[in-house]
Ligand code: HEM
């Protein structure tokens with residue numbers, strides 16, 4: 001029987017059928033071919049391309065590739081084409097000079113799931129369109145402290161939440177603790193206040209459940225395998241189902257707030273961003289669905305609290321490791337603010353050393369080694385190479401931040417690199433663009449910087465951060481993932 005089977009298989013007719021299957025299979029799965037003169041790059045493996053070489057820390061693979069192929073190189077990720085930029089100049093060519101072309105988001109399944117099934121919902125993962133531009137304009141206005149009412153609102157909200165953070169830190173009584181959780185709670189509430197009013201009174205059951213949902217979603221949502229093999233989605237994985245469920249939970253959570261707000265809305269006095277969006281919706285200024293509003297709110301919360309938390313957690317670690325910088329910061333605070341009142345956002349312009357330190361924390365901490373994706377909306381070129389429509393742009397920020405030409409002795413944590421001889425901050429973000437640039441530049445930049453400024457200034461006014469007794473060094477290393485934290489550590493906060 002077995003012999004018959006093998007013999008049958010070997011019949012020329014059947015061989016031809018097998019060959020046809022293999023050919024059709026390969027043809028269906030083959031990476032999209034590059035037209036013209038593509039940037040050089042590794043050929044990767046058949047069918048999968050380079051996706052399994054990336055691992056959990058793609059920037060390490062990218063650094064290696066950029067040493068071999070230079071400033072801009074190309075990859076195939078499953079069926080998708082990707083270009084990776086590794087210098088400031090090429091990044092600027094893409095997102096500033098050709099910003100209108102590099103303004104799209106790729107159609108990835110995880111993005112579609114994140115936007116509740118429609119990639120025109122929300123702002124962050126939304127495809128480029130007039131509607132995305134309209135929505136982001138509303139977001140930018142609400143987050144722009146050049147508008148006095150907005151600045152006043154930031155100041156009030158940040159001050160009240162930071163005061164609570166001081167109590168949380170004081171309640172550790174100088175014992176070793178991991179600052180991550182209290183800091184995260186503070187930023188969740190700062191952004192929460194702005195978006196929907198006070199949500200979490202304390203770190204209770206309800207908060208922890210919410211935070212766990214968020215954390216799991218961020219973990220799953222940063223690129224699924226099916227993103228690179230859209231056809232795999234038809235087989236669907238457990239991850240896809242889980243992500244779908246988590247997004248539904250989040251939308252329902254926002255939907256409930258939306259309804260509550262709608263019931264109590266006073267059109268002439270909006271209380272928060274939900275009210276603002278509801279008014280825009282009712283007056284027809286912004287034709288958004290309720291689900292769309294939920295996705296916008298979700299984007300802001302997601303993009304905001306995790307990034308600010310990670311930066312601050314890196315910041316405390318770096319200040320413990322660089323006590324001389326911590327001392328200088330405390331001297332600046334004592335000098336400008338004294339000890340009789342809490343530092344506020346209004347002190348920011350008088351404290352250049354803290355301003356410079358926050359930039360340096362962001363460069364060295366490097367929370368987003370590969371920040372947000374972009375994709376091309378038409379054929380274009382980069383450094384003279386052809387880049388077709390629908391190519392994904394990845395930015396190797398880790399490499400740009402460590403460029404020794406722009407940042408001499410790049411490994412060194414040195415806030416003074418951004419200060420001129422008069423102690424004035426000069427162009428700290430110029431050769432790096434830590435909040436992106438161009439069409440999809442981070443709308444939360446000013447808000448994030450004001451919040452981080454106030455958090456760090458208040459902490460250092462009241463406390464000195466130190467290694468716990470008997471500990472000689474903090475652990476080294478960073479977590480995997482899209483937003484990277486230092487591996488968890490404990491320090492002490494000693495009352496000054
Ligand atoms: C330290 C904190 C933060 C960092 C490092 C950061 C960084 C970034 C980066 C690199 C991008 C991509 C920009 C580009 O593609 O050119 C981005 C986009 C974005 N950020 Fe932030 N961000 C931070 C805080 C915030 C906050 C507090 C909010 C809102 C409250 C926010 C909301 C957004 C949104 C909505 C986008 C998408 C914009 C679009 O696609 O049009 N971010 N951010």
Ligand SMILES: *[C@@H]1O[C@H](CO)[C@@H](O)[C@H](O)[C@H]1NC(C)=O
Pocket residue numbers: 266267268269
């Ligand atoms: C709505 O807000 C305006 C302006 O603050 C106020 O004068 C008015 O009394 C409010 N209306 C209601 C029904 O609360």
